[in-house]
Amino acid sequence: MGSDKAVQSAGKAGTLSEEDKVFLQGVVERDRAEHHGRLSYMDIMFELEHHYGNSLPGAVLGEVARLVGAPASQLNGFVTFYTMLSTEPRGQHVVRVCTSGPCHVTGAPSIVAELKRLLGVGLGETTSDGMFTLEASSCLGICGVSPALMIDDDAYGNLTPEDLPRILDAKRAGGAQ
């Protein structure tokens, strides 16, 4: 869906096209139908985040607020609370590396250090080519194969620092999802 828009992180103030508005209305209506007349902001935001290149531009949030009849501030409060959602532009791929207890014990610190070195960024930062954003995560729920990370929707486990270049290269070669 919307691969042509994957790197269009629309900016905070960007204006929306008619096409965008029709798309947003469709997303909201589909969600309303799925939840029997209620809405799940989370489902809506996940879909929009995919569509708009891993972040939620302010103009998009404004239009969604209008469509669902909520103040934009409330929507902004919602989005900024949950770590899987972002209002800041992120890279084409979001790398979420787990740093919590079970991963820590089995080597997460060396995984984090190698990711920082390979990508040349710190936690919370995006590579200069806009390809990867590196984030720390509080448990991904796959502690049976720790240390673990996720890139976008794909999980990787039993990691060693030596595995990382291959994983990143494969994602890089896959281009925008």
Place this chain on the structure above:
Amino acid sequence: MKLFSTQIIVPVDSNSVLQGALEVKHVLEEMIGKYNLGSQISVVETGALGIYDQGVVLAVFPDDVYYGNVMPSDVEEIVTEHLLKGRVVSRLTIDRSLSSKRLVEKETGKSQQKIVLRNAGLIDPQSIDEYIARDGYGALAKALAMQSGEVIQVLTDSKLQGRGGAGFPTGLKWGMVAKEQSDEKYIVCNADEGEPGTFKDRLILEGDPHSIVEAMTIAGYATGAHVGIVYVRGEYFMSIARLKKAIKDATEYGLLGKDILGTGFQFDIEVYRGGGAYVCGEEFALLESIENKRGTPRNKPPFPPQQGLFGKPTVVNNVETFANVPPILLNGSDWFKSFGTPSSAGTKVFSLSGDIVNRGIVEAPLGITLRELIYDFGGGVKGGKHIGFIQTGGSAGTVLTEKYLDTPLDFASMKTSNVSIGSGVILVASEDVPLLPFLEEVAHFFWHESCGKCTPCREGTLQVKAIMESLANRTADPDTLKRLGRLLNTLSNTSFCGLGQAAPLAFESALRNFPEVFDQALAESHVPEACQEEA
């Protein structure tokens, strides 16, 4: 129905997929086609077996042969040797079947007791027919033929307690909701499994999603609710997909929807997703999140059974709690109480992680000891090393020494022996893992996950983090431990919700059980010129 002479079971879940289970399954199907065995051999995808250190596992029935660490390149050999010629490929066999059960039974006479995981790894989780063939929806039919009060009485008699961490009696909770007069009531399943080291709910949802659908429907009937909501962690894609399919299939079979099994009872279930917030495991924060708000806790009382989702009476139960309900209704409360200890009936699903030989999921009667879990089921510490420390219950759980290996684990063990059971996390760290950097990470976790609503937790977790950093970096001042003790006390006594109240557990227990580690850090500390307390 087509009959096959041989079945090959491939466990496919989030963990095994990472080890290549789908590739192996794909090659297996290709090879079965290539050798023209399609009419005799069926390949069945199941949920987790619960063990992850054997790579991709294939089980061949009725031969009862288990292959481990199977690579796609091994598959042709298994097909040509075993399936065509009947010669077991011994270089790939593993001497342990479902979650190390066979090995453990052989060597120690101990076996897992599977109530919650009765179907995981045995049936195709995406097939409602296979669930029904294993008595699935039989408990619902039985419940619908009873008075709703009788259903609750069976649960109350069974002494089932909540498996999410707090251990509240389930029958009592359902009874409170049943008593409320309201036009609407809700059944909510807490599947926002976020406690680091817990991955049991994921395996239940991936391995046996219909058990949750059935149990929630029973809860709806017992309490007078018609809407169920499962709140699942955002990262659990496979859980969400399998649950949605289970809901769809159950609706088509008349087991959900307007007129369930022709009784006139109506119940529907929806799936909502989490967004990566640990605090949403707290029941009120979870309900706020379903209401499209920031996931922050509410004041108690009123509790959810009085005013829960959208202000209506609401049952909130953990996935594992629900999974216990159908077997209890089918087999009776006395049967359930025959497992466990006098204070805690039934089994618990434990998640074994860290430096342990067999990481994975074990279901055992409550009252099992850490030694049995770590050594009999877990196979001991990796590399034959000694235990450095054990954390039980999760990040919000106790940090223990080997001294505690023989403490029985049940819902009373926190009170009786300062060992928390929480959500069933058993995290083992070998002697090579330094304690203070680990605690620094735990402190970072709570600081990051504090929702910020109340001051003790928002500011307190920040200060705990700063103190743990100073101890790990050897820049702590001599008064540090006194300050830490006061801070932990404040956190547990004045935080608004369970997150802040339970955050001190790890640090308090570490101070109690490893005082020498803290003393050494203080002795080695040099307070820098600039005040180290600034965070």
